[in-house]
Amino acid sequence: GSIIRATSSSSSPSTTIAEPEGIKIKSIPTKPIEGQKTGTSGLRKKVKVFKQENYLANWIQALFNSLPPEDYKNGLLVLGGDGRYFNREAAQIIIKIAAGNSVGKILVGKEGILSTPAVSAVIRKRKASHLNFFFASHNPGGPEYDWGIKFNYGSGQPAPESITDKIYGNTLSISEVKIADIPDVDLSNVGVTNFGSFSVEVIDPVSDYLELLETVFDFQLIKGLLSRPDFRFIFDAMHAVTGAYAKPIFVDKLGASLDSISNGIPLEDFGHGHPDPNLTYAKDLVNILYAENGPDFGAASDGDGDRNMILGRSFFVTPSDSVAVIAANAREAIPYFKNGVKGLARSMPTSGALDRVAEKLNLPFFEAYGPWIQVPTGWKFFGNLMDAGNLSVCGEESFGTGSDHIREKDGIWAVLAWLSIIAHRNKDKKPGEKLTSVSDVVKEHWATYGRNFFSRYDYEECESESANKMIEYLRDSVSKSKPGDKYGSYTLQFADDFTYTDPVDGSVVSKQGVRFVFTDGSRIIYRLSGTGSAGATVRVYIEQFEPDVSKHDADAQIALKPLIDLALSVSKLKDFTGRDKPTVIT
Ligand code: G6P
Ligand code: ZN
Numbered sequence: 235g236s237i238i239r240a241t242s243s244s245s246s247p248s249t250t251i252a253e254p255e256g257i258k259i260k261s262i263p264t265k266p267i268e269g270q271k272t273g274t275s276g277l278r279k280k281v282k283v284f285k286q287e288n289y290l291a292n293w294i295q296a297l298f299n300s301l302p303p304e305d306y307k308n309g310l311l312v313l314g315g316d317g318r319y320f321n322r323e324a325a326q327i328i329i330k331i332a333a334g335n336s337v338g339k340i341l342v343g344k345e346g347i348l349s350t351p352a353v354s355a356v357i358r359k360r361k362a363s364h365l366n367f368f369f370a371s372h373n374p375g376g377p378e379y380d381w382g383i384k385f386n387y388g389s390g391q392p393a394p395e396s397i398t399d400k401i402y403g404n405t406l407s408i409s410e411v412k413i414a415d416i417p418d419v420d421l422s423n424v425g426v427t428n429f430g431s432f433s434v435e436v437i438d439p440v441s442d443y444l445e446l447l448e449t450v451f452d453f454q455l456i457k458g459l460l461s462r463p464d465f466r467f468i469f470d471a472m473h474a475v476t477g478a479y480a481k482p483i484f485v486d487k488l489g490a491s492l493d494s495i496s497n498g499i500p501l502e503d504f505g506h507g508h509p510d511p512n513l514t515y516a517k518d519l520v521n522i523l524y525a526e527n528g529p530d531f532g533a534a535s536d537g538d539g540d541r542n543m544i545l546g547r548s549f550f551v552t553p554s555d556s557v558a559v560i561a562a563n564a565r566e567a568i569p570y571f572k573n574g575v576k577g578l579a580r581s582m583p584t585s586g587a588l589d590r591v592a593e594k595l596n597l598p599f600f601e602a603y604g605p606w607i608q609v610p611t612g613w614k615f616f617g618n619l620m621d622a623g624n625l626s627v628c629g630e631e632s633f634g635t636g637s638d639h640i641r642e643k644d645g646i647w648a649v650l651a652w653l654s655i656i657a658h659r660n661k662d663k664k665p666g667e668k669l670t671s672v673s674d675v676v677k678e679h680w681a682t683y684g685r686n687f688f689s690r691y692d693y694e695e696c697e698s699e700s701a702n703k704m705i706e707y708l709r710d711s712v713s714k715s716k717p718g719d720k721y722g723s724y725t726l727q728f729a730d731d732f733t734y735t736d737p738v739d740g741s742v743v744s745k746q747g748v749r750f751v752f753t754d755g756s757r758i759i760y761r762l763s764g765t766g767s768a769g770a771t772v773r774v775y776i777e778q779f780e781p782d783v784s785k786h787d788a789d790a791q792i793a794l795k796p797l798i799d800l801a802l803s804v805s806k807l808k809d810f811t812g813r814d815k816p817t818v819i820t
Contacts, residue, residue: 264291268406271398271402273765282566292405308340311340314343314439315508315538323418324383333414341356344436344439350606351647359446360368379503411734439478446640449649460484468522470516474509476535524548542648549676553820554580556629560651562679583775584630615734616636690776693771706762712750720795727747746761756779758774760805776798
């Protein structure tokens, strides 16, 4: 890797500090680098930043410095990524630093590839120790674009803030990197390489994960649907990591035709695409599904395979509706949930559609805890609830859906969940009989529970200072507001900046989003994204509940128009950011 070459050829002397395990470990002097604070989900920067001397090495070493040695010494670690540019180089650097810190063994996906959900599955199956890395994001890849690293802890969940804060602290005081003097490992062949007592095993990225999914779903049921001539399926891997999974799972196991997979080869630059499955960045797939006589079912996943988008023919399923529909149908359509779901949860900005399902299912979880069905944005907040045995299905409006089969959201899981529901509804249909479609399932759901109209406006790459000022202004408005205040035709129930207390470990996180909640249940929420890599991304979430079935067919943008206008005026968004329209609407 470039970083290692740069440091070992520099003039600073490196001293050998230990050779206990048959490998030479060097101590490389280094200096703190500013700005290595992790956001919603790991550290994300431009590739160029990560390639700066010792940038990655410092952060990795700071991470080891933040953990109790018993969590990694002689332990087993998992390493993998979404196939983006710089992954292979980074893998070599991390392997050497891990060996330098006395890790016992590393499992790494072939070619450095492992989807985020597959990493979580491998960690759980192989009982890997508490520390596991992967490189991923949903942002574009390539020399000019983004790179990111996150790590999971404990039972395979993203690391909590208590640890990431510690790492950040250590990046500011770091003075040496411990690195093993070993050659680069061949990542292109499955197998084990030993270096003294340290070893690296290159694993097939699909098998452990697929084995797990086969215990969750009824593959025969799904296969029955995918082999029907009157059901057409398309999966867009966006030239990202799920390309490595789509053929083995959908084609080889489930009988889909090979041409139902598009953009199925993982590429380092994702074919110049932006592998984030939403209405803007997965436009090609959307066009196919909305074309005349399009397929019956379309789905896409993101760069690292944890997000998903579900489409029916000429129909988009919002992520907030998706998790609610899956939860409502889980018991009858998915064997993993045959005894019912334990609990349901969503992130705070996600619509309340899921709450209505929870109420109806009358879950013990919901009765006991009610409000903590809402966690802050970030999958990591679900982990404790799952470990405590209280949570089965959860989701976020940001195209994340999943369950406690692993500790990450899972794009392919969501697709299989939807296919299971459609397959279950149609299993007795004869050829020629009209199939129950994706839109039929969603509309039926709305008729039962009411519809939560929902939309999110994103303003990407705003100037950080003005975005922060806008949030400050909103916090100030919150402190001056009181219940009963009029906002146009809406009456304020309450306004706040969301604070979450984890019911399992009691930890508290505050400032998680400014909310204006009105008496009719409508909500406007404002947050700054924690996953951007340049400037600030302002997110505005708008939601309105509609019980009246005759109004359910309305376009969300039209139904929400008055509330969207209100959201823009309440925040003075245009004045603060200078933007008159969002860059992405979902
Ligand atoms: C990642 C996280 C999610 C989060 C999403 C958006 O995918 O894993 O949990 O919802 O990013 O986060 P942001 O802070 O950008 O709104
Ligand atoms: Zn992702």
